[in-house]
Amino acid sequence: QVQLQESGPGLVKPSQTLSLTCSVSGGSITSGNHDWTWIRQPAGKGLEWIGRIHTTGSTNSNPSLKGRVIVSRDTSQNQFSLSLTSVTAADTAVYYCARRTRGYPYDIWGQGTMVTVSS
Amino acid sequence: EIVLTQSPGTLSLSPGERATLSCRASQSVIGSYLAWYQQKPGQAPRLLIYGASTRATGIPDRFSGSGSGTDFTLTISRLEPEDFAVYYCQQYDTSPLAFGGGTKVEIK
Numbered sequence: 313q314v315q316l317q318e319s320g321p322g323l324v325k326p327s328q329t330l331s332l333t334c335s336v337s338g339g340s341i342t343s344g345n346h347d348w349t350w351i352r353q354p355a356g357k358g359l360e361w362i363g364r365i366h367t368t369g370s371t372n373s374n375p376s377l378k379g380r381v382i383v384s385r386d387t388s389q390n391q392f393s394l395s396l397t398s399v400t401a402a403d404t405a406v407y408y409c410a411r412r413t414r415g416y417p418y419d420i421w422g423q424g425t426m427v428t429v430s431s
Numbered sequence: 432e433i434v435l436t437q438s439p440g441t442l443s444l445s446p447g448e449r450a451t452l453s454c455r456a457s458q459s460v461i462g463s464y465l466a467w468y469q470q471k472p473g474q475a476p477r478l479l480i481y482g483a484s485t486r487a488t489g490i491p492d493r494f495s496g497s498g499s500g501t502d503f504t505l506t507i508s509r510l511e512p513e514d515f516a517v518y519y520c521q522q523y524d525t526s527p528l529a530f531g532g533g534t535k536v537e538i539k
Contacts, residue, residue: 349528358519358530358531358532358533359476359519359521359530359533360530361527361528361529361530372526373527374527375432375527376527408475408476410475412523415464416481416523417464417466417468417478417481417521417523418466418468418476418478418521418523419478419487421475421476421477422475423475424475
């Protein structure tokens, strides 16, 4: 049973970089045909797809975030990470990591972690 | 980029009633790669439907999905108390894998 757990600072200052990690248990991030993904949700609002890293290591991100997103992985730790640069208050949200199998939607989610951007 | 528009924004119904939620895409969703999720306060979304009409594992049969192309529908045949939540559609065909804005199903 694959499980995901987000971790990282709950408070980030404006203009700095938000860094989160998703720890994966019960399965390897280098096996199968999966997208390991970051999704966020501002309070009271909808879900926004941020970016993903595939089992092969290929990545892509949402163009709406204007190149501020890096999704990477540490295979030795079975983790993948999100870096979001030049943050503003608009980046305040609950951040989820999630997994899908290519051709299918997201069936496994972390519990989410709240990140506030404030000085 | 595919944009998904959900309607209505809020649906006020009583337990036992039928709920019909709509999701419209700005362009055709190839292969009916359209999913529905349920989200309750403080929880991550839960997958209900994929492939527009296939229930995910463990989802009760009062939930059903239909549609193709640009118009999709989630139907809850008889609302149970635990069904009052926010529902999101998502296309998982074309990156970025956008979500709709959500429909809140609230108790009338």
